[in-house]
Amino acid sequence: MPQRGRPRGFDADAALERAVEVFWRQGYEGASVSDLTAAMGINKPSLYAAYGGKEELFRKVVARYAEQDMGYARNAFAQPTAYQVVATLLRDNVLAVTRPDRPAGCLSIQGGTACSTQNAPVAGFLAASRLAGERALADRFASAVAEGDLPADADPAALARFVMIVTEGQSVHAAAGVTREALQQAAEIALAGFAAASGARLPEHATDTA
Amino acid sequence: MPQRGRPRGFDADAALERAVEVFWRQGYEGASVSDLTAAMGINKPSLYAAYGGKEELFRKVVARYAEQDMGYARNAFAQPTAYQVVATLLRDNVLAVTRPDRPAGCLSIQGGTACSTQNAPVAGFLAASRLAGERALADRFASAVAEGDLPADADPAALARFVMIVTEGQSVHAAAGVTREALQQAAEIALAGFAAASGARLPEHATDTA
DNA sequence: AGAATTCTGTACCGATCGGTACTGATCTGA
DNA sequence: TCAGATCAGTACCGATCGGTACAGAATTCT
Numbered sequence: 001m002p003q004r005g006r007p008r009g010f011d012a013d014a015a016l017e018r019a020v021e022v023f024w025r026q027g028y029e030g031a032s033v034s035d036l037t038a039a040m041g042i043n044k045p046s047l048y049a050a051y052g053g054k055e056e057l058f059r060k061v062v063a064r065y066a067e068q069d070m071g072y073a074r075n076a077f078a079q080p081t082a083y084q085v086v087a088t089l090l091r092d093n094v095l096a097v098t099r100p101d102r103p104a105g106c107l108s109i110q111g112g113t114a115c116s117t118q119n120a121p122v123a124g125f126l127a128a129s130r131l132a133g134e135r136a137l138a139d140r141f142a143s144a145v146a147e148g149d150l151p152a153d154a155d156p157a158a159l160a161r162f163v164m165i166v167t168e169g170q171s172v173h174a175a176a177g178v179t180r181e182a183l184q185q186a187a188e189i190a191l192a193g194f195a196a197a198s199g200a201r202l203p204e205h206a207t208d209t210a
Numbered sequence: 211m212p213q214r215g216r217p218r219g220f221d222a223d224a225a226l227e228r229a230v231e232v233f234w235r236q237g238y239e240g241a242s243v244s245d246l247t248a249a250m251g252i253n254k255p256s257l258y259a260a261y262g263g264k265e266e267l268f269r270k271v272v273a274r275y276a277e278q279d280m281g282y283a284r285n286a287f288a289q290p291t292a293y294q295v296v297a298t299l300l301r302d303n304v305l306a307v308t309r310p311d312r313p314a315g316c317l318s319i320q321g322g323t324a325c326s327t328q329n330a331p332v333a334g335f336l337a338a339s340r341l342a343g344e345r346a347l348a349d350r351f352a353s354a355v356a357e358g359d360l361p362a363d364a365d366p367a368a369l370a371r372f373v374m375i376v377t378e379g380q381s382v383h384a385a386a387g388v389t390r391e392a393l394q395q396a397a398e399i400a401l402a403g404f405a406a407a408s409g410a411r412l413p414e415h416a417t418d419t420a
Numbered sequence: 421a422g423a424a425t426t427c428t429g430t431a432c433c434g435a436t437c438g439g440t441a442c443t444g445a446t447c448t449g450a
Numbered sequence: 451t452c453a454g455a456t457c458a459g460t461a462c463c464g465a466t467c468g469g470t471a472c473a474g475a476a477t478t479c480t
Contacts, residue, residue: 004338005456006446014282027324029239033438035326043459045440050457054438110324113315113385114237116245127386158395161388162403165379165396173371176337185368186375193372193403216424216476241469253429255470260427265470 012050015040020061020068024103028058028112028122050201058111058122062129072096073133080143083200084164085137090187093167097174098183105175109168134164144200151199159198167188222260225250230271230278234313238268238322238332268321268332272339275317282306283343292354293410295347296373297401303377304393307384315385319378344374354410361409369408376400 018039022031033054037044051057072092079085106150108126115123116179141156170183195202230283230306232241243264247254261267282302289295307315318336325333351366360366405412 003456004448004454006448006458008457009446010458025324026326027239027322028328029237030322030324030329032436033277034436044438046458047302048439059389070477105323111239112237112325113382114235114240114320116236116240116242123385126360130382131386131388152246155395158392158399161383161392161396162399165376165383165400167379168382169375169377172319172323172340172382173375175333175373176341178341178371182368182371186371189368189372190375190403192407193400196406197399197402199223213426214424214478216428218427219476242466244466254468255430256428258469 008050010040010042010046015042015050016057016060016064017068019057020107021103023058023061024065024105024107024110029115029119055119055122059125062107062111062126066129069096069102069107077136077140079124079141081201081203082141082150082159082198083145083202085140085144086200087191089163090166090170091136091184091190093170094174094180094183094187097171104177106171109171110175130164130168134160137163144177149201154198154200159194162197163190163194173188218256218260220250220256225252225260226267226270226274227278229267230275230317231313233271234275234315234317234320237320239325239329265329265332269335272317272321272336276339279306279312279317287346287350290411291411292351292360292369292408293405293412295350295354296404296410299305299347299373300380300397300401301394303380304384304390304397307381308390308393314387316381319381320385331412340374340378344370347373359411364408364410369404372407373400373404390410 018041019036022036022039025031026035033044033047036054036057037047040047042050047057051060072095073089076085077086079088094112103110108130111126112123113126120158138157138160141150141154141159144150145152145154145156150159166187170187173183173186194200216235228251229246232246232249235241235271236245243254243257246264246267247257250257252260257267261270265326265341282305283299286295286298286302289298313320317399322333323336348367348370351364351369354360355362355364355366360369375398383393383396404410
């Protein structure tokens with residue numbers, strides 16, 4: 001469909017990317033529309049015309065973030081064993097929440113865990129999306145149990161909850177300024193803990209077929 | 211010192227307690243002064259006269275919260291072994307962040323992990339206070355190493371970081387509406403993980419002196 | 421009784437909030 | 451060339467933000 005009327009004078013996708021950083025750094029309520037338009041290099045009416053409003057912009061921002069900055073999670077889910085899924089998830093999450101070219105922490109938490117009553121839907125939306133990820137991880141663990149990769153008495157939902165709790169804590173910690181190296185140490189402890197508590201088969205180097 | 215002038219018409223401590231709940235539920239920026247005065251049952255000038263302003267009120271709220279709602283942490287630190295310290299801390303933190311008579315989560319995180327630039331000091335203040343707790347826990351673990359309660363090669367700082375990460379994740383999870391029972395399951399996994407990863411001596415029932 | 425002091429409540433401050441009306445510029449299709 | 455459509459930018463909207471001036475009420479000390 002060819003365009004009709006005056007063409008847009010800015011790159012809507014690039015501007016959305018700028019908005020990601022603002023919401024990430026300042027949270028939903030802490031980011032004013034003026035902050036956003038300044039960072040995006042556009043005027044307010046352009047923001048409303050292109051994205052619909054502050055809340056709609058935020059939801060588009062979260063969607064973009066999930067695509068651009070959460071790819072490591074999809075990669076982790078595709079690992080062949082539950083142990084490797086968790087190892088990849090925890091280690092790559094540390095990298096993701098401590099990227100030097102990005103705000104510290106993750107948008108899902110920095111965006112806002114608590115809001116004014118009128119913005120409560122925003123916090124709820126973020127929380128729901130995190131829990132959806134947890135459900136997906138629990139499903140992955142259930143498959144691992146079915147495959148014999150995890151013991152039959154393992155609790156997929158509880159294990160997924162533990163792992164997601166750790167990733168959330170990693171994000172909060174990173175936002176507090178804790179270094180990547182420090183978080184990596186803690187991630188290895190969490191990973192060892194997962195292995196011990198779940199009874200997951202480890203990727204040992206010479207015990208299986210020898 | 212006897213009072214001079216008209217006596218205060220409200221209980222400053224009870225009003226502070228109301229403010230705790232508002233900040234806890236809505237975060238620092240999500241709680242307006244009007245929200246606060248409405249919940250506290252006072253007028254705006256009374257708030258400013260009694261507490262100094264919104265930010266000063268928030269700091270007083272955090273101090274009160276630390277005293278009233280974080281007592282479980284002090285109790286946990288006093289446990290005789292590192293394992294029991296962590297067990298108490300993780301289990302009681304689950305109870306604390308899922309109290310039915312309180313907002314979900316903890317004030318330290320719900321108060322705000324991200325803020326507008328002008329309120330950045332508030333988020334920094336909260337983060338610093340969490341990290342201070344982590345340092346205290348690391349000191350406790352260092353003592354455990356010195357006592358032989360933890361192995362000599364245990365890393366107190368890394369272990370403390372792991373435990374605090376879990377408590378922070380528990381808070382985020384609770385704020386998302388996850389039930390106490392679900393968090394308790396995850397806490398036991400974290401505890402087992404801590405034991406395995408740290409090499410802590412467990413409180414076994416018949417292996418020590420038998 | 422009266423001065424000094426401290427609190428309460430109303431009414432208000434400038435600034436900023438999210439959001440929009442409107443004019444003029446820029447494009448396509450006829 | 452001009453109508454129709456879409457965008458950019460200014461200027462503005464009512465509401466709310468955090469914070470305060472000011473007048474009157476309540477108390478203590480002299």
